[in-house]
Amino acid sequence: MTTPTTVSTCTVVTEEGKHVFEIFDYSKLRGMGNGEFIRSATFSVGGYDWAIRFYPDGLSANSMNFSVHLELLSKNTIARAGCDLSLVDQTTGLPTSVHKTDLRVFNSSGNSRFAPMGCEFMGRSYFEASPYLRDDHLTIQCIATVRKEPHVSAPGLLKEIEVPPSNIAEHLGNFLDAEEGVDVTFSVGGESFTAHKVVLAMRSPVFRAELFGRMREANEQVVMIEEMQPDVFRALLHFIYTDSLPDMDDPEGKANGEMIHHLLVAADRYAVDRLKLVCQSILCKNLDVETVSTTLALAYQHNCERLKDICLEFITSSSSVMDSVVATQGYKNLKTTCPYALVDAFEKSRKFHKA
CATH class of the missing domain: 1.25.40.420 (Serine Threonine Protein Phosphatase 5, Tetratricopeptide repeat)
Structure with missing residues (x-):
């Protein structure tokens, strides 16, 4: 007799909201004085009221900065929240994060109701020469994340049947290694590689055109691949079949940098776009x-x-x-x-x- 198993779950719920504060006629706000601020409209995230404070002349005396802060407006409350304050590039429309506060306690009765709690934000002279200010206009963006109280469910019988992760890539890789049902051969730098036309055509529009179109490769017994090293073509085939790079000691290490360069070229040549992005990601990290x-x-x-x-x-x-x-x-x-x-x-x- 199988012993029944009950289960309960604890779920941490967060709510995220974004507020954009557009400020026009910036030059007319200069000179308000240290500690003087403009407050955005009130917006709600996670059941709490918030606002953005903008200090054109900074918080402290003789400040050479301007300051931006998220403020908890709800009274007599404590919120667990974080925020990401950004300035928007007026030439591209893209935000650049200037301050990020991880999840922490905001207490409405103290200075912790602000984020950041310090005075510094950005030097005014740098800001005024930057693309964040154009035509006397700037845009502040705030993404607030509020963590609510954890929710624990009532106990219930465990009814799930465990499903293993997908292993189609493993099966396709084994299919390539076993050379079962192969119907095309490639000659690359003196080495021969066999593969399945339908798999190559499915993954690469260039292979599809070559192997099923009117190009001469569609009728050839052996397809010649020029200007590519055998190891690179082998890695390209591996990715086409498994959607992953072949085993390397350290695929993101400098020792494999040249291979990643060659793989990017091959991915571009055969329009294997995901492999091209994978290679770019590795290169930019190094x-x-x-x-x-x-x-x-x-x-x-x-x-x-x-x-x-x-x-x-x-x-x-x-x-x-x-x-x-x-x-x-x-x-x-x-x-x-x-x-x-x-x-x-x-x-x-x-x-x-x-x-």
Whole structure:
């Protein structure tokens, strides 16, 4: 006889809300005085009332900053909450986080009703030269997250049947390794690889056109792959079948950087978009002075816009970083292979340092 099992659950519930505070005629607010503020309309998140305080001249005496704070307005209460305060770039419409408070206690009767609790936010001279202020207009965005009391359910009989995680990728990988039912052979750098046309066509529009379209590869017994190393093609096939990278000692380590470069090129060539994004993610995590120029050239050559922006932001992050990058061999190669990247880097640096 099976012993019945009862179960209860504890669920932590959070509620998130976003408020946007638009401020026009900023210059007319300057000079209000230290400690003087403009308060946004009241908004509610998680059953509590909140507002944004904006201090054009800062909180403390002789402050050279302006201050922004989230304020708990509900009276005689304690809330467990966090917030993310951002300024919106007026040229792109995208928010940039300037202060983040993790979940903590907000007490309406003390200074902890504010976040941040300190006075500093951003230097006024830096702010006024930044893209956050355009046409005397700025936008403050606040995302507030409120944690409610944990909810514990009533006990009930455990009726679930455990379902294992999907293993289709494992089965497809084994199908490739076993070479069962293969119907196409590729020759890559003197090595042969067998595969299944339908799987390749399902995962890559380029393979679909080559193997089922009117291209000559559709009628050939052996398809020749030029300008690709066998190890790279093997890794490409592995990803197509399993949606994962093959085993590497450290796929995000520098030792595999060249392989990831080649895989990105292969992914772009065969329009395996998810693999292309995986490679970009690994490359951006391993940016340093020595690798950034090579990665930037790769990003330009294969239309990786986000990776390109990250590389340019890295190069122009400070004058010392830029000087170190310029001294590398990769930068010298970049000047020859991708000179327009240097133009973008110069323009980005100029905008960042413009007073």
